[in-house]
Amino acid sequence: MQIVPSPYAAGLARTPVVRHDTEVDGLPAAWWEYGEAGSGPTLLLVHGFRGDHHGLEPVISFLPGVHVVAPDLPGFGASAPLPGPHSIDGYAAWLRRFAEAVGLPSDVVVVGHSFGTIVASKALADGFPAARAVLLNPIASPALEGPNALGTRLSSLYFGLGAALPERVGNALLQSRVITRGAGAFLAKTKDPALRRWIHNQHDRYFSGYANRRVVVEAFHASVDHDITEWADRLTLPVHLVAAEHDDITTLADVRKLADLLPDATLAVLREVGHLVHYEKPREAAEQIASVTGVRVA
Numbered sequence: 002m003q004i005v006p007s008p009y010a011a012g013l014a015r016t017p018v019v020r021h022d023t024e025v026d027g028l029p030a031a032w033w034e035y036g037e038a039g040s041g042p043t044l045l046l047v048h049g050f051r052g053d054h055h056g057l058e059p060v061i062s063f064l065p066g067v068h069v070v071a072p073d074l075p076g077f078g079a080s081a082p083l084p085g086p087h088s089i090d091g092y093a094a095w096l097r098r099f100a101e102a103v104g105l106p107s108d109v110v111v112v113g114h115s116f117g118t119i120v121a122s123k124a125l126a127d128g129f130p131a132a133r134a135v136l137l138n139p140i141a142s143p144a145l146e147g148p149n150a151l152g153t154r155l156s157s158l159y160f161g162l163g164a165a166l167p168e169r170v171g172n173a174l175l176q177s178r179v180i181t182r183g184a185g186a187f188l189a190k191t192k193d194p195a196l197r198r199w200i201h202n203q204h205d206r207y208f209s210g211y212a213n214r215r216v217v218v219e220a221f222h223a224s225v226d227h228d229i230t231e232w233a234d235r236l237t238l239p240v241h242l243v244a245a246e247h248d249d250i251t252t253l254a255d256v257r258k259l260a261d262l263l264p265d266a267t268l269a270v271l272r273e274v275g276h277l278v279h280y281e282k283p284r285e286a287a288e289q290i291a292s293v294t295g296v297r298v299a
Contacts, residue, residue: 002205002206003202004202004206005198005199005202006199007058007059007199008195008196008199009058009059009062009063009283010062011062012062012063012065012299013058013059013061013062015062015065015299016035016036016061016062016064016065016069017035017036017037018033018034018035019033019034020032020033020034021033021034021103022079023099023102023103024102025095025098025099025102026095026098028075028081028082028083028084029079029080029081030072030073030075030080030081030099030102031072031073031078031079031080032054032070032071032072032073032099032103033054033069033070033071033072034068034069034070034071035061035067035068035069035071036065036066036067036068036069037068038068039068040066040067040068041066041067041068041296042067042068042108042109042110042132042294042295042296043068043069043070043105043106043108043109043110044064044067044068044069044070044109044110044111044112044290044294045070045071045100045105045109045110045111045112045131046060046061046069046070046071046112046113046114046117047072047074047096047111047112047113047114047117047118047120047121048071048073048074048077048114048116048117049114049115049116049117049138049279050115050116050220050221050224051077051207051208051209051211051217051220052077052207052208053073053074053077053078053079053207053210054071054072054073054078055078055203055206055207056114056203056207056279056280057071057112057114057279058071059279059280059283060112060137060279060283060286060287060290062283062299063283063284063287063288063298063299064287064290064291064296064297064298064299065297065299066296066297067296070103070105070109072099074092074095074096074117074120075087075091075092075095075216076211076212076213076216076217076220077210077211077212077216077220078207078210081212082212082213082215082216083095086219087215087216087219087220087223088219088223089119089120089123089223089226089227090123092120092123092124092220092223093120093123093124093127093129094124094127096120096121096124096129097124097127097128097129100129107130107131107132108131108132109130109131109132110131110132110133110134110135110290110293110294111124111125111129111131111133111134111135112134112135112136112137112290113134113135113136113137113139114137114138114278114279115137115138115140115250115276116140116220116223116224118136118137118138118139118140118229119140119223119224119227119228119229121134121136122134122136122139122229122232122233122236122240123227123232125236125238126232126235126236127235131238132238132239133238133239133240133241133293133294134236134238134239134240134241135240135241135243135289135290135293136229136240136241136242136243137243137278137279137286137289138243138244138245138248138250138251138276138278138279139229139242139243139244139251139256139259140224140227140228140229140250140251141228141229141230141242141251141255141256141258141259142228142230142251142252142255142258142259143225143228144224144225144226144228144250148248148249148250148251148252149249149250152187152249153225156221156225157221157225159174159180160175160217160218160221160222162174163175163214163217163218164214164218168214171214172214175209175214175217175218176209178205181204181205181208181209182201182204182205184204185200185201185204186201187249188249188275188276188277189275189277189280189281190247190273190274190275190277190281191274191281196280196281199280200277200280200281203280228251229259230258230259230262233259233262233263234262234264236263236264237264237265238265239265239266239267239293240263240265240266240267241266241267241268241269241289241292241293242256242259242260242263242266242267242268242269243269243271243278243286243289244256244268244269244270244271245270245271245274245275245276245278245282246270246271246272246273246274246275247273247274247275248275248276249275249276250276253270256268267293269289269292271285271286271289284298287299
């Protein structure tokens with residue numbers, strides 16, 4: 002597969018990165034460490050649906066000197082699937098045990114994007130110790146009631162068909178580059194052709210990097226069956242919501258309602274961007290992380 006050079010490669014090259022492999026409940030878990038412990042606050046990054054740790058690297062590229070821990074969620078990238086269902090409860094419990102396994106400090110800052118905001122917030126609501134959370138493109142309303150409700154229903158049919166077909170055919174459908182390209186084209190708002198080409202290449206390279214069909218189908222249902230409002234009252238730590246003006250998944254009005262539900266919330270809105278803040282406005286996302294942690298932005 003052709004690799005399109007990242008427009009954020011130079012910034013990322015400033016930060017040392019090391020891959021680690023550990024076990025969580027006896028199963029392999031892969032995670033990447035950017036920077037060095039003790040060099041600043043530790044950020045735990047939780048990526049979105051169908052992606053892996055690569056998805057948030059553009060944001061990391063603007064945060065030199067910050068210690069970042071970025072795992073692949075179970076069944077995606079290089080981490081083994083869960084033995085049980087890939088549900089929000091399953092992912093949240095795994096995230097808590099992962100933090101224990103790698104010895105994350107109790108003052109860690111949890112940063113989630115999209116589906117990762119649901120996983121992170123559920124883990125935090127269930128007692129994950131952290132100083133604060135930063136949620137990029139937070140999922141603030143049920144997917145079937147959001148601005149892309151029709152798209153969610155069509156996606157449900159797509160994943161249902163992928164699960165029902167014979168495995169080889171079903172996998173081919175679920176990994177279709179045509180479908181992936183269409184979804185990426187719909188979510189991307191940038192008019193920059195070079196940036197759009199890189200975004201599509203990222204999806205081509207990483208969106209089919211899941212362990213098996215069961216993982217991606219179960220994770221899809223987990224992503225559309227839940228939203229952060231379900232446990233908002235239990236998120237008592239400071240939560241910084243970073244919404245996007247043109248998000249096709251969650252409206253600004255719903256994110257504002259979520260902010261009102263949270264005990265200790267702040268809200269920032271990034272203009273002229275949609276659900277791909279981490280690809281299209283990573284510097285602005287990094288600035289929002291810096292605004293509540295005091296770190297430096299390159």
